[in-house]
Amino acid sequence: MGIFISIDGCDGTGKSTQLELLCEWLGGLGHELVTCRDPGSTDLGEAVRELLLMRHDLRIDRRSEMLLYMAARSQLVEEVIRPALAAGKTVVCDRFLLANVVYQGRAGGLDPDTLWQVGRVATDGLSPDLTIVLDMPSEAAAARLQRTLDRMEQQGDAFHARVRDGFLAEAQQFAARFENARIEVIAADRSIEEIRDEIRNVVQACLK
Numbered sequence: 001m002g003i004f005i006s007i008d009g010c011d012g013t014g015k016s017t018q019l020e021l022l023c024e025w026l027g028g029l030g031h032e033l034v035t036c037r038d039p040g041s042t043d044l045g046e047a048v049r050e051l052l053l054m055r056h057d058l059r060i061d062r063r064s065e066m067l068l069y070m071a072a073r074s075q076l077v078e079e080v081i082r083p084a085l086a087a088g089k090t091v092v093c094d095r096f097l098l099a100n101v102v103y104q105g106r107a108g109g110l111d112p113d114t115l116w117q118v119g120r121v122a123t124d125g126l127s128p129d130l131t132i133v134l135d136m137p138s139e140a141a142a143a144r145l146q147r148t149l150d151r152m153e154q155q156g157d158a159f160h161a162r163v164r165d166g167f168l169a170e171a172q173q174f175a176a177r178f179e180n181a182r183i184e185v186i187a188a189d190r191s192i193e194e195i196r197d198e199i200r201n202v203v204q205a206c207l208k
Helices: 015-028 043-054 062-086 097-106 112-123 138-143 157-177 192-207
Strands: 003-009 033-037 090-094 130-135 182-187
Touching: 003 015, 003 062, 003 097, 003 192, 015 033, 015 090, 015 130, 015 192, 033 062, 043 062, 062 090, 062 097, 062 112, 097 112, 097 157, 112 157, 130 157, 130 192, 138 157, 157 182, 182 192
Parallel strands: 003 090, 003 130, 033 090, 130 182
Antiparallel strands: none
């Protein structure tokens, strides 16, 4: 059975950069890698991603938003993640269920416990072996976004402050929710190299 790692955190914390660096390192160690993004990485997932993030003209209620994310994730698990793990591959995913709980639950007003329950159905109980949350003040993270913002990124400063608080709150409760699953919060307001090295140390400990 392979290993499943997800990288999460507020928009602007450097997830994409660190995911790429982690995959380069794991590849150098001989891991057969599968990288994916949630939502995305399947035909259905990419269609849902376009709908959720780019359709600024479309009203999507929080509960509908949450269920769309869940549907994309369910397809991702069945089509990509489970087959890769069964083949002994290492899966590194940009976001997973935790993001749904935080964005639509903690920040969006839905009940987090309910979202975890729906998520267990959507993923058939699959959770990452290691979840890495990149953390920094939401204002500083938002200032890094030098591009056209998607629907979720346009939710406003107060929303994104709740997102950060939500990640930290869920991290404290994570061990109680999942057996044999780890979560590590890593400060992202440092140099790329410092963050990279800490992530490697955390992953190395998980691999052992």
